[in-house]
Amino acid sequence: MHTAWKDYQKQNEQRFLDEMLELLRIPSVSAKSEHKDDMRKCAELVKQRLLDSGCDKAEVMETAGHPVVYGEKIVDASKPTVLVYGHYDVQPADPLELWHSGPFEPVIKEGKVYARGSADDKGQFYMHVKALETMVKTGDLDTNIKFLIEGEEEVGSPNLGSFVREHKDMLKADVILISDSSMISMENPSLDIGVRGLSYIQVEVTGANRDLHSGTYGGAVANPITLLCKMIADIHDENNHVTIPGFYDDVVEATKEERELMARAPFDEKEYKDELGIKEVWGEKGFTTNERTGIRPTVEANGIWGGYTGEGAKTVLPSKAYAKVSARLVPNQSSDKISKLLIDYFEQNAPEGVTVKAELHHGGEPYMTPIDSKGYRAAAKAIQTTFGKEPVPVRGGGSIPICSILEKELGTKIIFMGFGLDNDNLHSPNEKYNLENYYKGIETIPYFHKFFAVES
């Protein structure tokens, strides 16, 4: 069987790439209303590709927001069913001026595809589509496969929860498989066993009712920039511990054993710093870099703006200043609760002279998966087969907001089999996905289905 899959993939290598590039050319930015038509165009293309690749049926299904694409290949109702989740929407491409080539004009350079969405998540979910094609065309498929490819992951999946609730039967499966994360390296394959939760808010600070001359009024009227800065600065104490009361209350502390296991994962701090161009790492005192992104909740300012930001000088005391602030959450923290803490922190700490409004952008719960499930074992064996090395279980720093809802509604565990790398520039200019990883994913995924069918 190995040979048939491999031969088929080799013969169709160029087309597998071309099809991914075509997806990448559609600017399906879910956060920006100007891309509404692109979102639908992308959904239609995904549907067509599911049909072309072997699905018995596929459709673009409406939600209150951007549509969901659903597809399925039912081999035999008695066989186990794998639900593949992915998303066809992408992050905004700004700041555009830092891209070396157009974010929606994919370029291949040194074995990497540069484009927004290449790794997150078009390139990754599409591996599953091409894996399906491989298994169908070689007549070697031992599971039923369902696809749930949504269009709102990057804005917190606000409508997917009710979609899933309304389509429980359709989505029923024995395991959920997601490729929307990364591994340590090709030499050190890993499987994520958790994702952090997310609370994302926007803050607006208002001083005077209009922009003022900083000479005439400077020093006598509160400056919203200064006071917003004060509020953001005060979020972390001198040990970079978050000061917001109650922030750590529900955190389940990692055990000594888990921390020891994490410490054994390969990590070269010098290489990490060199690759990022930083002199020092930064973070909460008492924790290692991997712990800071894996087992600790964090708060980051994702954006700030106010006053004059153009060329040259303008002596203005602005009326307003804004920030986007988000927290990453770890098991047992609740996104709703932390969002409320964040909003309260800003609104109730409004310094004298300004008013503060804070509002939720979106959130998502943290999620952990056990390493003794059938799905995890199948994934580990698949990786072992194609990488020749047992994968290390690690906790990922990112968030997939829908995980906890998927598990709750469908009663099924999630397996994270990500083939990206941390340096793929997700959410950043020059996002890329290595061709080697793309093809390795397509090669590995059929083994997951094979082993999962045996385990089940």
Added chain:
Amino acid sequence: MHTAWKDYQKQNEQRFLDEMLELLRIPSVSAKSEHKDDMRKCAELVKQRLLDSGCDKAEVMETAGHPVVYGEKIVDASKPTVLVYGHYDVQPADPLELWHSGPFEPVIKEGKVYARGSADDKGQFYMHVKALETMVKTGDLDTNIKFLIEGEEEVGSPNLGSFVREHKDMLKADVILISDSSMISMENPSLDIGVRGLSYIQVEVTGANRDLHSGTYGGAVANPITLLCKMIADIHDENNHVTIPGFYDDVVEATKEERELMARAPFDEKEYKDELGIKEVWGEKGFTTNERTGIRPTVEANGIWGGYTGEGAKTVLPSKAYAKVSARLVPNQSSDKISKLLIDYFEQNAPEGVTVKAELHHGGEPYMTPIDSKGYRAAAKAIQTTFGKEPVPVRGGGSIPICSILEKELGTKIIFMGFGLDNDNLHSPNEKYNLENYYKGIETIPYFHKFFAVES
């Protein structure tokens, strides 16, 4: 003589206004290179107007930056000479979306001209041009008048110092008269006796060498927004006193007498707060609002930006964050010295994990003028004549960077006879200049010349 001036002005009222509007229609924004041609167009129009209004000669003169317009009307070498300084450049109009009408499409509403530059300073320097016309056309001019109208005041007059040094003879005068400030109100006319100095810098904070995913890296790599906020927040202590070491070292404290005199100037805090839409005033503990803008040096953040500032959410840990920060200075502080303190404050306090670069935009020295000079007496008598009330001497909060250089190079005191109001929205959206103030200025200025000729 009063009647002749008044009659002439009445007859030409509409034209005086139309000519001002024509000036306002040229977007002469000195800070933005895209307006280079507009700057020259504006200079040429000013020159033509000086000639049309009675100057014997006028020319557009080159500098290393935007040109200067010079004009003169020499009546008799034995008579005293008044040098009028003003500027034809304006502040950037951003944020454009807050303007009720186009910043360069002047609109008259309820007796006010709304346009960028209406009060600062096109509408104000042009009062002097129309005052010249009044005196020339009625044959009643007792002084020589020179005009120095520059194009770089809003960017700190970087080239005017050397221009003045190279043209000392041409600019020689017995007094320098400037209308580029405001009075308390039409009921409480005032004369500025000082302007604050300025130090304006831009700060760039860099963390990682590229934007990062805030999940993958958040909490483990320094966030330049957070650390910039910390540095800005730390500029003021809990009493809103500036903490930068050495900042207050050279400040000449106002005497008890001067503070008592200031306290007598009419000021209604409730009205001030209502007009600005704020619940509380803000500022350095131990000083009144007028003292905070008049006799105290201050530091303001004029702009801040970094990370994602668009619609919706983007979970990015940015590579860079920026701020524009300026200080207003009071007598005896040196702009060079304070600029260096500000730059050092940011560069030498760079927290671990980020690098900080700060650079000077521009600066200007504080300036004070005595109230017992011939010029001040002439201005006070002119105001008394047309307003029917003796003006109060006050210290203005704004800056005119060139003042100290003009005095030093030309050996002549400066008189500030501003006809604007604090609520003219200088440097802000919807800048306006009241028609009443414009005409009152044109009415008052000839008396200054008349009284100055008598005093001299």
